[in-house]
Amino acid sequence: MGSGYEVQVPSRDEAIALLWHQHYSGLVRLAVGLTGDVGAAEEIVQDAFAALIRRWGSIRDPSATHAYLLRVVINGARGRWRRRWRGQDSAHESVIEVDVDARLDVLAAMARLPYGKRACLLLRFYADLSQAQVAEILGVSVGTVKSQTAKGLRELAAVLDDSRIETR
Amino acid sequence: MSAKGTGLSEEDFARTLQARLNEVDVPVRPWAPARQDLRRRLRRRRTRSAVTAAAVTAAAVAAALALVLPGQAGRHGAAVLPPGAGGGHSNSSAPLLGKVSPGTPRVTPVMAGQSGFLVFVTGRHLLGPLLSSTDIGGGSSDWSTSRNDAVLAASAKGDALWSPAVNPRRTMVVYVQGSAAQIGEFSGEGNLVISAINGSKPRVVTSAGTDTDPQWSPNGKQIAFLRSGVIWLMSASGSHQHPLGFGPAAHTLAWSPDGRELAVGSGDSPERIAIINLAHRSFWWFTPAGRTEQYGPAWSPNGKELVYGQTGPNSLFVSNLNRTHVRRLTTCRPPRCTQDVEPVWSPDGTQVAFVRSVYGVQQIAVVPAGGGKVRLLTAGPDQHNLPSW
Numbered sequence: 001m002g003s004g005y006e007v008q009v010p011s012r013d014e015a016i017a018l019l020w021h022q023h024y025s026g027l028v029r030l031a032v033g034l035t036g037d038v039g040a041a042e043e044i045v046q047d048a049f050a051a052l053i054r055r056w057g058s059i060r061d062p063s064a065t066h067a068y069l070l071r072v073v074i075n076g077a078r079g080r081w082r083r084r085w086r087g088q089d090s091a092h093e094s095v096i097e098v099d100v101d102a103r104l105d106v107l108a109a110m111a112r113l114p115y116g117k118r119a120c121l122l123l124r125f126y127a128d129l130s131q132a133q134v135a136e137i138l139g140v141s142v143g144t145v146k147s148q149t150a151k152g153l154r155e156l157a158a159v160l161d162d163s164r165i166e167t168r
Numbered sequence: 169m170s171a172k173g174t175g176l177s178e179e180d181f182a183r184t185l186q187a188r189l190n191e192v193d194v195p196v197r198p199w200a201p202a203r204q205d206l207r208r209r210l211r212r213r214r215t216r217s218a219v220t221a222a223a224v225t226a227a228a229v230a231a232a233l234a235l236v237l238p239g240q241a242g243r244h245g246a247a248v249l250p251p252g253a254g255g256g257h258s259n260s261s262a263p264l265l266g267k268v269s270p271g272t273p274r275v276t277p278v279m280a281g282q283s284g285f286l287v288f289v290t291g292r293h294l295l296g297p298l299l300s301s302t303d304i305g306g307g308s309s310d311w312s313t314s315r316n317d318a319v320l321a322a323s324a325k326g327d328a329l330w331s332p333a334v335n336p337r338r339t340m341v342v343y344v345q346g347s348a349a350q351i352g353e354f355s356g357e358g359n360l361v362i363s364a365i366n367g368s369k370p371r372v373v374t375s376a377g378t379d380t381d382p383q384w385s386p387n388g389k390q391i392a393f394l395r396s397g398v399i400w401l402m403s404a405s406g407s408h409q410h411p412l413g414f415g416p417a418a419h420t421l422a423w424s425p426d427g428r429e430l431a432v433g434s435g436d437s438p439e440r441i442a443i444i445n446l447a448h449r450s451f452w453w454f455t456p457a458g459r460t461e462q463y464g465p466a467w468s469p470n471g472k473e474l475v476y477g478q479t480g481p482n483s484l485f486v487s488n489l490n491r492t493h494v495r496r497l498t499t500c501r502p503p504r505c506t507q508d509v510e511p512v513w514s515p516d517g518t519q520v521a522f523v524r525s526v527y528g529v530q531q532i533a534v535v536p537a538g539g540g541k542v543r544l545l546t547a548g549p550d551q552h553n554l555p556s557w
Binding site for chain 1: 178181182184185186187189190192193194196197199202203206359380395396417419435457
C-alpha cells in the first residue's frame with residue numbers, strides 16, 4: 001500500500017510457511033532425540049506450530065520465533081517421554097534399537113539420561129545453540145546449562161562404556 | 169568415541185549426534201496440507217473456548233438444550249431440542265455454501281436464556297471460500313420458524329463477528345470484531361465490541377486486534393477476555409482494562425459460578441487446567457503436568473466440581489476442586505467412539521451434555537452428572553457441535 005518503497009512485512013501465514021520450510025525437519029529430529037519416536041516427534045512439532053499461530057500476535061521479535069518453537073517442543077516432548085516410559089505408547093515404533101547389537105547408539109544412550117540433561121545436550125550440540133540461548137529456552141541459568149551439559153556428557157560416556165561392556 | 173573417565177569431547181559428541189539424528193527418516197510434509205491440519209487443530213481449540221463461554225453464561229439461566237446443526241444453514245442454523253429428543257436434524261433448508269469442511273460448526277449459538285433467548289453467529293460460514301463476513305443475530309428460541317430473530321450486529325465488508333456473550337441480566341452483549349481472514353482462519357481474534365442487547369450503541373472498546381473469547385463475570389460487572397494468550401479483565405463498560413498477570417499462556421477461560429475464580433485451559437503443550445483466584449491474584453494447577461492434556465473445563469452450577477476432558481482415554485472426568493475425588497464420567501472406546509469433548513453442565517446440575525465423536529462424526533450426547541448411561545441426542549452424518557443448556 002502507498003509508495004513502492006515500503007518494507008514488505010510478510011503476513012502471518014507467509015512468515016509461518018517460511019518457518020515451516022526452514023525448521024520443520026530439524027525440529028522433528030530434535031524431538032526424536034527427546035522421545036525416540038518419529039510419530040510422536042511430528043505430533044509435537046505440529047502442535048508447536050499451532051501454538052505459534054495462536055501466539056503470533058504476542059511475539060514481537062521475529063527472531064524469537066525459532067526459540068519459541070524450540071521451547072514448546074521441549075515442553076511438549078517432556079510429556080511424551082513419560083508416556084513412552086510408562087509403556088502406554090503403542091502407536092509408533094521407537095527409532096532407538098536399544099540393546100540390539102554392540103553398535104553404540106548415541107540416542108539409545110541419551111535415552112537413559114534425565115530429561116533436562118538430554119534437552120541441554122540436544123539444544124547445545126544438535127540445534128547448535130549457545131549456552132545463553134539454551135538457558136533462555138529452558139528457563140534456567142547459564143550456570144545450570146554448563147553443569148548439566150558437562151554432567152550429561154560424563155553420564156553419557158559412562159552409559160556408552162557400560163553398554164560396550166554389557167554387550168561384549 | 170568414548171574415553172574412559174574423561175567423558176566425551178564436545179566436538180565428537182556433536183558430530184555423532186548430528187549424524188545419528190540426520191539419519192532418522194522424517195517424512196516430508198509440504199506446507200500447504202500441513203497448514204490445513206494446523207487450522208483444524210486451532211479450530212478444535214477455538215470450539216472449546218466457545219463452549220466454555222456457553223457453559224458459564226448458561227449456568228446462570230437456562231431452558232433448552234441448544235445444538236448447532238451444521239446441516240442447516242444461515243438463520244436456521246441453530247436448533248433447540250429438549251434433552252432426550254432424538255435426532256435433531258435439518259429438515260429443509262439447503263446449505264448456503266457449497267463446500268464446507270466437515271466438523272466445522274457453521275453457526276454458533278453461545279447462550280440459551282431463560283426463555284430460550286439465544287445470541288449466535290449467523291449466516292456466513294467463517295471458512296467458506298465464497299463469503300467473507302458474519303453477522304451476529306439474536307431472537308427467541310423458536311428457530312424452526314426463525315421469524316423473531318434480528319441482526320444485532322452486521323459486519324462490514326471483509327470483517328467478521330465472533331464469540332458473542334450476553335451479560336447475566338441480558339441487557340448487553342460483547343463480541344469480537346475482526347478481519348474475516350483473521351477470525352475465520354486462525355484464532356478468532358479481533359477487537360472487542362460492547363453493545364446493548366438490541367445491538368444499539370456498539371462501542372469498540374479494545375484496539376490490540378488480538379482479543380478473543382470475552383466472558384461476563386457472573387455478577388455482570390466485569391468481562392474477562394484473552395489477548396494473545398494473556399487473560400485481561402475490564403469493566404462492563406470496557407474501562408479499567410488490565411492484564412490479570414497470570415503467567416502461562418491461556419487458551420480458554422471459565423468463570424466460577426461465584427465469580428471468585430477462573431478455570432483456565434493453559435500451557436502450550438500439553439494443555440492443562442489452572443484455577444485462578446481473582447481476589448488473591450494467585451493460581452494453582454488443577455491438573456498435574458504430565459503425559460496427557462486436559463481441556464474444556466466447565467464448572468458445576470454449585471461451583472464445587474469441574475468437568476473436563478482428557479487425552480489418552482479421550483473421555484470426560486469430574487473432579488472436586490481439591491481433586492480428592494476424581495471420577496471418570498464417560499468411557500470412550502475406539503473405534504466406535506474416538507473422543508468426548510466440550511462438556512457443559514446442565515443448570516440443575518443433574519446432567520452433562522457433551523460432544524462425542526462416533527465413527528468420526530460429532531454427535532451431541534448427555535450423561536447423568538453422577539455417572540451412568542450415555543445417551544446420544546443426535547445421529548446421522550452431519551457434524552454436531554457446541555451444546556449449550
